[in-house]
Amino acid sequence: ADAVDNIRLYWRAPSDPLIINIPNGKLRGKDNGHYYSYESIPYAEPPIGELRFEAPQPYNHQWTEIFNATETPVSCVQWNQFQRGSDKLMGEEDCLTVSVYKPKNPSRDHFPVVVLLHGGSFMFGGSRIYGHSNFMQEGTMIVVKINYRVGPLGFASTGDKDLPGNYGLKDQRLALRWIKENIIHFGGMPDNIVLIGHSAGGASAHFHLLHEDFSQLAKAAISVSGNALDPWVIHESGRAFELGRIVGCGETTDSAKLKKCLKSKPAGELVSAVRSFLVFSYVPFSPFGPVIEPKDAPEAFLTQHPIDIITSGKFAQVPWAVTYTSEDGGYNAAQLLETNQTTGETWIDTLNDRWFDWAPYLLFSRNSMKTVRDMDEFSRNIRQQYLGDRRFSEESYLDLQRMFTDILFKNSVPKLIDLHRKYGKSPVYSFVYDNPSDVGVAQRLSNRTDIHFGTVHGDDFFLIFNTTTFRKTIRPDKEDISKKFIKMLEDFALNDKGTLTYGECNFQNNMNSTKYEVLRITRTGCKNEQYEQLP
Ligand SMILES: *[C@@H]1O[C@H](CO)[C@@H](O)[C@H](O)[C@H]1NC(C)=O
Ligand SMILES: *[C@@H]1O[C@H](CO)[C@@H](O)[C@H](O)[C@H]1NC(C)=O
Numbered sequence: 001a002d003a004v005d006n007i008r009l010y011w012r013a014p015s016d017p018l019i020i021n022i023p024n025g026k027l028r029g030k031d032n033g034h035y036y037s038y039e040s041i042p043y044a045e046p047p048i049g050e051l052r053f054e055a056p057q058p059y060n061h062q063w064t065e066i067f068n069a070t071e072t073p074v075s076c077v078q079w080n081q082f083q084r085g086s087d088k089l090m091g092e093e094d095c096l097t098v099s100v101y102k103p104k105n106p107s108r109d110h111f112p113v114v115v116l117l118h119g120g121s122f123m124f125g126g127s128r129i130y131g132h133s134n135f136m137q138e139g140t141m142i143v144v145k146i147n148y149r150v151g152p153l154g155f156a157s158t159g160d161k162d163l164p165g166n167y168g169l170k171d172q173r174l175a176l177r178w179i180k181e182n183i184i185h186f187g188g189m190p191d192n193i194v195l196i197g198h199s200a201g202g203a204s205a206h207f208h209l210l211h212e213d214f215s216q217l218a219k220a221a222i223s224v225s226g227n228a229l230d231p232w233v234i235h236e237s238g239r240a241f242e243l244g245r246i247v248g249c250g251e252t253t254d255s256a257k258l259k260k261c262l263k264s265k266p267a268g269e270l271v272s273a274v275r276s277f278l279v280f281s282y283v284p285f286s287p288f289g290p291v292i293e294p295k296d297a298p299e300a301f302l303t304q305h306p307i308d309i310i311t312s313g314k315f316a317q318v319p320w321a322v323t324y325t326s327e328d329g330g331y332n333a334a335q336l337l338e339t340n341q342t343t344g345e346t347w348i349d350t351l352n353d354r355w356f357d358w359a360p361y362l363l364f365s366r367n368s369m370k371t372v373r374d375m376d377e378f379s380r381n382i383r384q385q386y387l388g389d390r391r392f393s394e395e396s397y398l399d400l401q402r403m404f405t406d407i408l409f410k411n412s413v414p415k416l417i418d419l420h421r422k423y424g425k426s427p428v429y430s431f432v433y434d435n436p437s438d439v440g441v442a443q444r445l446s447n448r449t450d451i452h453f454g455t456v457h458g459d460d461f462f463l464i465f466n467t468t469t470f471r472k473t474i475r476p477d478k479e480d481i482s483k484k485f486i487k488m489l490e491d492f493a494l495n496d497k498g499t500l501t502y503g504e505c506n507f508q509n510n511m512n513s514t515k516y517e518v519l520r521i522t523r524t525g526c527k528n529e530q531y532e533q534l535p
């Protein structure tokens, strides 16, 4: 009779693909036609109240009812550069969730997994901005997106163990553990996870790689236009004391007291204080970000400079790709073309008078230089190198853009290849994306379409995860590139040889070469290039 009952049960309850069983209980997702979604699943306790400014605590509840996993993920509370108008506050403090997207593909029941770390300078952004619909059309991979704390709530630090910082990075790491443990319940292959991040997300992916045990969490990683050595990534100061002064916590030098006060303030007030850290427009674009924590910080994420970690050889030996676009710096240069409606001037005009004041914020030399004299000398030399004796103007715009590309995104790439080559064991790949978009970050920030910006920050990434803003019209070449990128990720997650391919091109491993091996990806295809020095 038992056997008959079991069969009856089995037949009565065919598995419902919308219901997923995880150790916390059952959750219900949504059918979106060609894929399923399971959104806003908590991986950590809400980082509110006493848990604000603390390392995330694993989510630890047993659901008595079916958890509703159909809500679009809310972004963590932030001062968002891309929000128009003067009030740029958005998002919520209770935001630590992952969202899982699974293709409907009857020919497969298990899928390799790609995990997305969003960009946004460690200050803003969120998983909802990166569309997955085109990705799901390929039907080949599960996509998981992580929300993590950003801005003051993600990174404010006093530099000691009371308020050590890096909460946003600790969130990501907890989420990666959640994914490793739980993705099997969604049909994901836990041994075939590839981590990809863009900009601050790319730098984050690199930080994870710099933990030896990352090899237990993922099989490979890709840092797109952002890595741990970019000058805007590591901050000299977590700026919690300044933050405290702005929100009315007084002039205290006592970290514990400050923390208590900061915990008592409304989240929106702390985040709106970002305004006071901006010198003009949204400059510097990351006033808060990762810091090196003291050795005695509880649950520290980063206690050594990335260069020292790499030099020690104590990092995960998994295949890694580090990339840039040919004009990444358009992200920084284009906003200088914006016209101030009051004065009719563009920031680029004003730059001629304010270069020595603004360059340290634009180029993040404040993070590495101690004295005003050093900064001034750096600003003078850099200007001379890129502009000679010309003025900052629309006419010299492309040289200014090149300056930003080199300093903020590109110079770090050969430096890292050298370091990984010397101290690492696993493959290191690189590509440069060189295929201008018609609508991208530069057009958006400058509100100009009459300038040929070239291939700007995000032009590649937004083809993998498309957005409404940047992908209104789909050119056939972009459709093709998008498919090739997605195939590249699938292969990277599945193959056991650690090789990487894009279209008909095999990436060359930098570990085996004395030259820099870079795959150039263009409108018409791809090409392996070797350089003594990146062009
Ligand atoms: C689940 O959440 C969605 C979105 O908020 C809502 O529309 C729906 O009614 C909820 N379903 C249940 C069963 O509560
Ligand atoms: C435009 O310039 C005025 C005067 O310098 C300044 O107060 C204002 O903040 C500027 N507007 C923007 C959008 O930056």
Ligand SMILES: *[C@@H]1O[C@H](CO)[C@@H](O)[C@H](O)[C@H]1NC(C)=O
Residues within 6 Å of the ligand: 425, 426, 427, 509, 511, 512
């Ligand atoms: C290339 O480098 C890898 C280390 O990343 C090494 O294991 C491999 O043997 C090298 N291959 C060739 C063809 O030299």
Ligand SMILES: *[C@@H]1O[C@H](CO)[C@@H](O)[C@H](O)[C@H]1NC(C)=O
Residues within 6 Å of the ligand: 084, 447
């Ligand atoms: C963008 O430029 C157009 C004119 O080219 C202008 O009408 C519009 O107000 C501008 N938008 C913003 C947000 O500055």
Ligand SMILES: *[C@@H]1O[C@H](CO)[C@@H](O)[C@H](O)[C@H]1NC(C)=O
Residues within 6 Å of the ligand: 131, 133, 134, 466, 467, 468, 469, 471, 474
């Ligand atoms: C992404 O692209 C797909 C197909 O290419 C399109 O259907 C979808 O609307 C796009 N999503 C967004 C958010 O733009």
